[in-house]
Amino acid sequence: MMAISLDNNNPDNNNNVKKYLVGIRIWSLIAIVIASIIFIISIFILVWTLRSMSILHPSPDIIYPPFLIPGSIFGIIVGAAVITLYAITIFGLNNRKKFSVKLIRVLLILTMFSLPIGTIIGALLLRRINNPIVKLYLSS
Numbered sequence: 217m218m219a220i221s222l223d224n225n226n227p228d229n230n231n232n233v234k235k236y237l238v239g240i241r242i243w244s245l246i247a248i249v250i251a252s253i254i255f256i257i258s259i260f261i262l263v264w265t266l267r268s269m270s271i272l273h274p275s276p277d278i279i280y281p282p283f284l285i286p287g288s289i290f291g292i293i294v295g296a297a298v299i300t301l302y303a304i305t306i307f308g309l310n311n312r313k314k315f316s317v318k319l320i321r322v323l324l325i326l327t328m329f330s331l332p333i334g335t336i337i338g339a340l341l342l343r344r345i346n347n348p349i350v351k352l353y354l355s356s
Contacts, residue, residue, distance in 0.1 A: 233353040251298035258291030
């Protein structure tokens, strides 16, 4: 059995590991863009709803959907949380922090449950992050 070692002086191993991590970085950036879109749309819906409620006088003819305000606040909170978590993930990968492996696993599992194609994305990227060389690279 061959021992796995990652020498900081060997640029080939570091380049191979960085190639493994490119997919995770790209998925993190895509998730940040999607969450930013949700965040911005939620802010616009909240502002539009509050503005229309303040302009129009209450009457029985006007129906305000009761889910718009709580739904947009929920979208703002979730969007901000997802953006923050994926930004921390990218920071952890770039600085080779130990916490990034666990955080990436959690975020990929949440991706598997939240998106229709998330199972495929999560499975492919979990296989990459569970590679022993990647774990050694991020823990050193």
